[in-house]
Amino acid sequence: MRPEISLDGDALRANADAFAALGAPVAAVVKHDGYGWGARRLVRELDDVVESYVVTDADELADLRPATAKPVRLLADAPPGRLARVLDLGGIPNVSSRAALAEAAGEAARRGGLTVRIGILDAAGWSTIRPEDARAFAAALAPAGLAVELWTHLTSYERAREILEGFVAAERTFTAAGVRVVSTDAASTGAARRGLAFDRLRVGVGLFGARLGASVDSRCALRVSAPIVRRFGPGEARWAGYGDTLIGVDRSVVVLRCGYGDGFPKTLADGADILSVGMQFTARVEHDGTDPRVLVGASDDVDELAARAGMTSQELVVGLAWR
Numbered sequence: 001m002r003p004e005i006s007l008d009g010d011a012l013r014a015n016a017d018a019f020a021a022l023g024a025p026v027a028a029v030v031k032h033d034g035y036g037w038g039a040r041r042l043v044r045e046l047d048d049v050v051e052s053y054v055v056t057d058a059d060e061l062a063d064l065r066p067a068t069a070k071p072v073r074l075l076a077d078a079p080p081g082r083l084a085r086v087l088d089l090g091g092i093p094n095v096s097s098r099a100a101l102a103e104a105a106g107e108a109a110r111r112g113g114l115t116v117r118i119g120i121l122d123a124a125g126w127s128t129i130r131p132e133d134a135r136a137f138a139a140a141l142a143p144a145g146l147a148v149e150l151w152t153h154l155t156s157y158e159r160a161r162e163i164l165e166g167f168v169a170a171e172r173t174f175t176a177a178g179v180r181v182v183s184t185d186a187a188s189t190g191a192a193r194r195g196l197a198f199d200r201l202r203v204g205v206g207l208f209g210a211r212l213g214a215s216v217d218s219r220c221a222l223r224v225s226a227p228i229v230r231r232f233g234p235g236e237a238r239w240a241g242y243g244d245t246l247i248g249v250d251r252s253v254v255v256l257r258c259g260y261g262d263g264f265p266k267t268l269a270d271g272a273d274i275l276s277v278g279m280q281f282t283a284r285v286e287h288d289g290t291d292p293r294v295l296v297g298a299s300d301d302v303d304e305l306a307a308r309a310g311m312t313s314q315e316l317v318v319g320l321a322w323r
Helices: 009-020 031-035 039-046 058-067 083-088 098-111 131-144 160-176 302-309 313-320
Strands: 004-007 026-029 052-055 072-077 091-094 114-120 146-151 180-185 201-203 222-225 228-232 253-257 274-277 281-285 294-296
Touching (some): 004 009, 009 039, 031 039, 039 052, 039 058, 058 072, 058 083, 058 091, 072 114, 083 091, 083 098, 098 146, 114 131, 114 160, 131 146, 131 160, 160 180, 222 313, 302 313
Parallel strands (some): 052 072, 091 114, 146 180
Antiparallel strands (some): 004 222, 228 253, 253 281, 274 281
């Protein structure tokens, strides 16, 4: 007996459409094997409604390619010597170093042209160039015969304007140097705005229903339903789970076969509705008119659930992925 943890495909597609309504097609971010839910599984649901996909690296590209013929964009540079493999798989490679640029130029000469992605961002943890290095990088790039997709990521709300200004200035610098900039994308889930749509929106956790502040009408695509293993009527049990959570004498309580061992956050125990969350069992108050087995459903809000659990929406989505 196990909980049923699943995704609602209709909600996934509706969420992609909701982001696309901001004014640009959606590139579905399916890194880390689709946030743990299975990248190919997400493709089966989304292939008819998204423009392209985004993965982290060459290995994720190889895993995803059999599932879709659509463009797949990479966030990280290909390891030395593996760019040809990325291109053979139809990936749009990322370039953030002179060595990667030289390899891309060589492949462009052999293939009669090539499109690469170049990120503009001064934050560690991303395969990008700094805005202040755009002029020198553009000078090296111009003779290479490469078309360029420029991108950035708003990694800080406080610095968002600064990041965007650096990105726009870099685009001007590249264009002035004679680089052919064929598209731009700057917004992911939390930064998605009509004015920031550019040529595409990169949406990852938003596909599952998170908004992270974006003005979209998204729906929770996560579903968690757990079997009832025992019911306690009013006054039949005094304490819930571990610790000192007192059960009111007028409350009926159900024990569900689901816990933090299944990815359901222990920190969602609030002492009011969900009384306790153990490794395998959750105790919750039974209410008239609602199904006590449904721990996460269509009426929930991904961001609110994550906030209650004291984690990010990304952590919640990944944590609930079936293990």
